[in-house]
Amino acid sequence: MMDKPTILIIGAGFTGCALAYDLTLRGFSVTVVDRGEICSGTSGRTHGLLHSGSRYCVNDPEAAVECIEENTILRRIARQCIEFNNGLFLAISEEELAYKETFKAGAEKCGIPIRWMDKKDILSREPAINPQVLGGFEVPDGSFDPLRLALAFAGSARNRGAIFLPFHQVESIHIDGRSSVDFIILTDRHTGRSIEQHADMVINATGAWAGKIAEMAGVNVPVIPSPGVMVAFEKRMSNYVVNRLSLPGDGDIIIPQRRMSVIGTTSFEVNDADYIPVDQGMVKEMVDRAIEMIPAIARVKIRASYMSARPLIQTGTNARSLSRTFKVFDHETDHGLKGFITITGGKATTCRVMAEKTADLVCEKFAWRKTCQTKDFELDSYRTFYNRQA
Amino acid sequence: MTTTWKITLRILRQKQGETKTSWQDFSLDIDPDETVLDAVERVWAFQDRSLTFRHACHHSTCGACGMRVNNIEKLTCITPIRSVTHNNGMLRIEPLRNFPIVSDLVVDVSHFFQELEIMQAPAVSSNSTANLDYEEVFPDVAEKERLIDCIECGLCVSACPVALTDEAYVGPAALSGLHQALAANALSANLALADNHSGVWRCHSAFECSAVCPSNVEPGYRIMDLRKKLMRKNFHQWFGGKEAGK
Amino acid sequence: MKGSPSPRNFLQWFDPRGRSAGSWGFMLNRITGLGLVLYLAMHMIVLFQLTRGAEAYDSFIQLMKNPIFIIGELLVIAAGIMHGINGIRIGLTSFGIAVRYQLTMLIIAGIISAGGILFFAIHMLGGA
Incomplete structure (x- = not known):
């Protein structure tokens, strides 16, 4: 048997952590680097909605099917950091009520279990919801703790031999004479010292920053950071995740999390995602939208408002209408650059399958006959990520 | 419409493996409704990329961004600048106590x-x-x-x-x-x-x-x-x- | 390692910057406790004077009438009152009683202590 191929993953967000776990289980020697700790970029700042797929069941069934499958798997493997209280898709206007049959057909087609609840039923379970509600669907949504979900994957990877180098910034990527990635130069931000890191393959899992990292290797990845605003209120106003029964739009999800309610989100485009100031106009818009669903939220104090930059893969159309599915860029077939793969797009709910597809490609490159095992076992406790290495 | 304050962040700096610590001042113009974590992140983004700190969720669910702000432990992502200083004021930012310090504001948890x-x-x-x-x-x-x-x-x-x-x-x-x-x-x-x-x-x-x-x-x-x-x-x-x- | 707990950090117990009322209770209990222990030691020395005959003891007691020592005695009484009353608060909370009202109890303990100290101060210094 050949030596374990060494894989270097850049980015310790959901994708990087899940990928490290998958590759480690398949027997690769994995190192993960990130300029921050775990989830210091987009992943940490997600609203924490564990999608059932319902949100996409009409306009993006491909994403919806992925979501419901992954939702079911995460229920099994990541129970430790997820609130499973289901979600509601509310019809508040007549227009939304008219959308009922379209939604129902979409959900059924995607295999998402849903149930119609009438006004009385909804208000008896969630008294804070707008009393003008006309009815709604109950769907298997949930909400998770962003950092802890990533830590569970990272911890499980680390416990099986993966090495994590947080606070290591990629400075440059070096290509050898045979058009193959040779090594990368990192700065250890704790000490300020430079180190050279060799690997048989480098995987760029930097999400919204994937374009910048790919540029270092001289290749182009058409990713645009697309930030959105999230507003966290000081009180838990519901136990269900609350959505609107309509096509996805701005500010149409309220997610209960701990003692808070988080509403999101908006969508626009920026060039650089390193620091995105919170737009107060968008915060106000979010509050107004939240009040439409839960009127009493008007009297609740805002605890935090923050921005998170999704990685959206550019295809020349506007950001919102893009498919939410992820994409793996094989730079060998695309640009003739060996030993370099980019994985970007997608969302937290689907991080495991993103990792699976990427790992499949890695296995193919190394003719490594191992299949994905991440569906099979419950993840280790997220706290074990911080265990001191033996 | 938004107000802007001029504040000074005095951050306790240290590198891993060195015993020397030092205070470093950063002055910045900032909306006082932004948080202390925003201010620290702005320092990293626009003034000094070598600054290390822990953060993830920015809305008090992950617990990564605890620091000492003017001697008081604060979860910096939910601490508005307005609540801890005034215009032309100073904020002393230190890592949490009673944890081994790795570098700057990062502690070993x-x-x-x-x-x-x-x-x-x-x-x-x-x-x-x-x-x-x-x-x-x-x-x-x-x-x-x-x-x-x-x-x-x-x-x-x-x-x-x-x-x-x-x-x-x-x-x-x-x-x-x-x-x-x-x-x-x-x-x-x-x-x-x-x-x-x-x-x-x-x-x-x-x-x-x-x-x-x-x-x-x-x-x-x-x-x-x-x-x-x-x-x-x-x-x-x-x-x-x-x-x-x- | 830098930042880790260490007995050498104990001076920071008495750094009140940024600390809440509960820490004042903690600090005062430490200071008054040490003071009372110190006093107990001195008290033993005083009693030891008895072994050196009545005269030595009388002259020593005469020395104790000095106002400086009276203030010292008042400090001992103050320490006793504060330590004792805050001790009742800590004892109660340690039995899980009224833990949510520990701050209120601290304020009440402070008021009672201040009243007691004032009473003794008037009594002891007023006559002098």
């Missing part, structure tokens, strides 16, 4: 997380058990689940005077974790973990933990409640009689 893991505190629990025992829970939602209050940010440990001097002290977060584990599942929680000289009996009632906790955990209350439970249990053990329900 490994021991802390291990203590919490030993206590088997769940991360998710039903509303009825996640709330403190004196809080009202509506019966309809009692069995719905939620992430528990403790976000494992370490502020309580940093504020605790006993944790300052006693490395062996289990600490307010882990003891609260045990109390939470007991509420969620009395059978698997091991009360004996708190019943020793490094456990609940080491606390000296300064109640700083509860004062700085950003997330309703009330570690002080939980430690005292553990003492009550232990005394009840030990009393019955010493003097016979039936053990009261835990």
Whole structure:
């Protein structure tokens, strides 16, 4: 048997952590680097909605099917950091009520279990919801703790031999004479010292920053950071995740999390995602939208408002209408650059399958006959990520 | 329409492996409704890329961004600049106390997380058990689940005077974790973990933990409640009689 | 390691910057406790004077009438009152009683202590 191929993953967000776990289980020697700790970029700042797929069941069934499958798997493997209280898709206007049959057909087609609840039923379970509600669907949504979900994957990877180098910034990527990635130069931000890191393959899992990292290797990845605003209120106003029964739009999800309610989100485009100031106009818009669903939220104090930059893969159309599915860029077939793969797009709910597809490609490159095992076992406790290495 | 303040961030800097520490000043113009974490992140983004700090969720659910701001432990993502300084004011930013410092504002939380893991505190629990025992829970939602209050940010440990001097002290977060584990599942929680000289009996009632906790955990209350439970249990053990329900 | 707990940090117990009322209770209990222990030691020395005959003891007692020593005595009484009353608060909370009202109890303990100290101060210094 050949030596374990060494894989270097850049980015310790959901994708990087899940990928490290998958590759480690398949027997690769994995190192993960990130300029921050775990989830210091987009992943940490997600609203924490564990999608059932319902949100996409009409306009993006491909994403919806992925979501419901992954939702079911995460229920099994990541129970430790997820609130499973289901979600509601509310019809508040007549227009939304008219959308009922379209939604129902979409959900059924995607295999998402849903149930119609009438006004009385909804208000008896969630008294804070707008009393003008006309009815709604109950769907298997949930909400998770962003950092802890990533830590569970990272911890499980680390416990099986993966090495994590947080606070290591990629400075440059070096290509050898045979058009193959040779090594990368990192700065250890704790000490300020430079180190050279060799690997048989480098995987760029930097999400919204994937374009910048790919540029270092001289290749182009058409990713645009697309930030959105999230507003966290000081009180838990519901136990269900609350959505609107309509096509996805701005500010149409309220997610209960701990003692808070988080509403999101908006969508626009920026060039650089390193620091995105919170737009107060968008915060106000979010509050107004939240009040439409839960009127009493008007009297609740805002605890935090923050921005998170999704990685959206550019295809020349506007950001919102893009498919939410992820994409793996094989730079060998695309640009003739060996030993370099980019994985970007997608969302937290689907991080495991993103990792699976990427790992499949890695296995193919190394003719490594191992299949994905991440569906099979419950993840280790997220706290074990911080265990001191033996 | 938005106001802008000029503030100075005085940050305690140190590199890993060096004993030298130094204060470094950064002045910035900032909307006072932005948070201390925003200010620190702005310093990193626009002034000094070598600054290290921990952060993830930016809305008080992950617990990574705890720091000492003007000598008080703060979860910086929910601390508006307005609440801790004034226009032309200064903010002293230091890493949390009672944790080994790795570099700048980054502390090593490994021991802390291990203590919490030993206590088997769940991360998710039903509303009825996640709330403190004196809080009202509506019966309809009692069995719905939620992430528990403790976000494992370490502020309580940093504020605790006993944790300052006693490395062996289990600490307010882990003891609260045990109390939470007991509420969620009395059978698997091991009360004996708190019943020793490094456990609940080491606390000296300064109640700083509860004062700085950003997330309703009330570690002080939980430690005292553990003492009550232990005394009840030990009393019955010493003097016979039936053990009261835990 | 830098930042880790260490007994050498104990001076920081007495750094009140940024600390809440509970820490004042903690600090005062430490200071008054040490003061009372110190006093107990001195008290033993005083009693030891008896072994050196009545005269030595009388002259020593004469010395104790000096106002400086009276203020010292008042400090001992103040320490006793504060330590004792705050001790009741800590004792109660340690039995899980009224833990949520520890701050209120601290304020009440402060008021009672101040009243007691004032009473003794008037009594002892007023006559002088």
